[in-house]
Amino acid sequence: MRLTRLFLLTTGLLLALVSSLLLRSIWTDGRQVAAAELGLAAMQRAYLAMKVAEKASAERGPTIPVLNDTEPAAPAKRARLQEFRRATDAAFDEALTALADSSDAASLSTLGQLQKAQRELARARVEVDRVAALPHAQRSAPGQRLTRAPIDLMFAVIDTVLAGVTTQSAAAETVYPELSMPLVGARYAAELREYAGRLGSQFTTPLATGQPPGREEQREIPLLTGRIEQLRKLIALQARAGHTPAPLLAAIADMEAQYFAVSLPFIEQIAERGIAGRPYGLDSAEFVARYVPPMKSIVALRDALFAAARDSATQRVAEARQRMAINAALGLAVLCIELTVFLLIRHRVLLPLLRSTQAMNAVMRGEVVQPAANPATLLRTDEIGDMARAVSALQEATQHGRALEAEREQLIAQLRQASDTDFLTGLLNRRAFTEQAARLIAQARRHGWPVALIVFDMDHFKRINDEHGHPAGDAVLLATAEIARGQVRQGELLARHGGEEFILLAVGCRPDEARQLAERLRQALAAHPVPLPDGAPLRVTASFGLAWVEARQPVELDELYRNADRALYHAKSTGRNRICSHDELRSPTPD
Numbered sequence: 001m002r003l004t005r006l007f008l009l010t011t012g013l014l015l016a017l018v019s020s021l022l023l024r025s026i027w028t029d030g031r032q033v034a035a036a037e038l039g040l041a042a043m044q045r046a047y048l049a050m051k052v053a054e055k056a057s058a059e060r061g062p063t064i065p066v067l068n069d070t071e072p073a074a075p076a077k078r079a080r081l082q083e084f085r086r087a088t089d090a091a092f093d094e095a096l097t098a099l100a101d102s103s104d105a106a107s108l109s110t111l112g113q114l115q116k117a118q119r120e121l122a123r124a125r126v127e128v129d130r131v132a133a134l135p136h137a138q139r140s141a142p143g144q145r146l147t148r149a150p151i152d153l154m155f156a157v158i159d160t161v162l163a164g165v166t167t168q169s170a171a172a173e174t175v176y177p178e179l180s181m182p183l184v185g186a187r188y189a190a191e192l193r194e195y196a197g198r199l200g201s202q203f204t205t206p207l208a209t210g211q212p213p214g215r216e217e218q219r220e221i222p223l224l225t226g227r228i229e230q231l232r233k234l235i236a237l238q239a240r241a242g243h244t245p246a247p248l249l250a251a252i253a254d255m256e257a258q259y260f261a262v263s264l265p266f267i268e269q270i271a272e273r274g275i276a277g278r279p280y281g282l283d284s285a286e287f288v289a290r291y292v293p294p295m296k297s298i299v300a301l302r303d304a305l306f307a308a309a310r311d312s313a314t315q316r317v318a319e320a321r322q323r324m325a326i327n328a329a330l331g332l333a334v335l336c337i338e339l340t341v342f343l344l345i346r347h348r349v350l351l352p353l354l355r356s357t358q359a360m361n362a363v364m365r366g367e368v369v370q371p372a373a374n375p376a377t378l379l380r381t382d383e384i385g386d387m388a389r390a391v392s393a394l395q396e397a398t399q400h401g402r403a404l405e406a407e408r409e410q411l412i413a414q415l416r417q418a419s420d421t422d423f424l425t426g427l428l429n430r431r432a433f434t435e436q437a438a439r440l441i442a443q444a445r446r447h448g449w450p451v452a453l454i455v456f457d458m459d460h461f462k463r464i465n466d467e468h469g470h471p472a473g474d475a476v477l478l479a480t481a482e483i484a485r486g487q488v489r490q491g492e493l494l495a496r497h498g499g500e501e502f503i504l505l506a507v508g509c510r511p512d513e514a515r516q517l518a519e520r521l522r523q524a525l526a527a528h529p530v531p532l533p534d535g536a537p538l539r540v541t542a543s544f545g546l547a548w549v550e551a552r553q554p555v556e557l558d559e560l561y562r563n564a565d566r567a568l569y570h571a572k573s574t575g576r577n578r579i580c581s582h583d584e585l586r587s588p589t590p591d
């Protein structure tokens, strides 16, 4: 796998891992926040239901004086009762509205329970009003217990409301179990408030009538006192479990000081007197004035428990939100670092590596290449800088070597050409001619081609040198070479054979064509006077010796040359500026 790909892959995997861890953590915190918010909302609805219980319980306070009133329809007592009833109704309205706004199953169930309690309360109130309208003598007739029945109906209302409270509290605990402790405590406090109220209610009729408590009251009082003590212990247990905030401890201490240290002993004393048939020593109004206010400490404890639950949940929500924010920021930072590291490694390692590799490949292919690294990379002091410098040095050394090689080859070519070429005329020299002619003759031999050889020599050349000087002789040789080169065709080999003698080999050339070629050369030379260095034209001629072999005849260069040379000699000796062929030498001369 290529490094770039491997690096991309590992970076991607790392990113995926970090992102999934972060997302998981954010998702967990998000769920906790959502659960806490749901739990808080459910707890608030439970609190509203407890307020209903509190108000409906408090409504019994002004109900009992109205029921026991000696003077029916006493306006002040009636007005007070109406005021308490309105408070209960308002508490019902608030709780029912909140429950109706929430669509979960627990809220619907609690809504049903509170609506049932509302109907029960309506019936209880009707009963209260009916009994209160009866003549006093009828209401207070011993054994009739007419005033007790409506109060029992009101107790039933509280039981129904508390069932709703339990449903709603359980819902809050289910979605957010951390609320469990304070909510249970608050429920105990609400129950304690109710039972404390009921305990007080046992005495209002006996106190109003000055009678000892009836059989029913005597049975209820120890039951209620026992339940109250039980709730006290449960609340104390709740308070001892885990960390209890200072305001909560203060509320418990306040309840102990006000209700348990004062009100409860007071009520036990009243009960004792009543059961013993002794005078109570206070009327119903005085009893209410002493017994009811300390009960506020129980409600205060309930509210303190709610506040503790709310604070704890709110704090956890804030902590979870903070964690989410920190995790998101951390995640973003990790992503940025990952990306930066990736770009840095790509820019500082992978790209220089790639460029160096490309440079080395190009060097191997012998291509002209761009620099192996940019100037900044070459200045680096790390390993990549070392590598870039090494590759760059290799590149330079290779380029230098190549330049030397090219120079050497050029030199060899020049030397080869110089060794093959006649320095004066630029034609092939004798050695090169012999070499190349041997190859051509071998080729002609293989194919059975005819071959012709023409040897020509300048006439009276010594005289030219002698009369016009050696440079003039050189000029004549040069001009002769030029003229001859103009007559030569592809495949014909022309050379300066030595001194003022030239040689021309024509492969695939028949005898008649060879003679025509020699004639063209002779005429061309004769027709072109050579301009001497002093400017004067000089007419020059040459004599030609011609030899050949017919097609498919054995051919040897040496033999051909000997024949052509003899023919040339003959041409010289028979007048010069003429062509003589070897066959003429063989044929008998006319004279």
Ligand SMILES: Nc1nc2c(ncn2[C@@H]2O[C@H](COP(=O)(O)OP(=O)(O)OP(=O)(O)O)[C@@H](O)[C@H]2O)c(=O)[nH]1
Pocket: 457, 458, 459, 460, 461, 462, 463, 465, 469, 470, 471, 472, 473, 474, 477, 498, 499, 500, 572
């Ligand atoms: N200028 C010059 N002269 C050369 C060169 N090579 C040979 N010669 C001269 O060519 C002359 C050849 O003379 P000869 O062999 O006597 O022949 P010739 O004078 O041409 O007489 P024929 O061949 O009989 O017509 C000599 O004087 C050589 O010195 C050369 O490269 N340059």
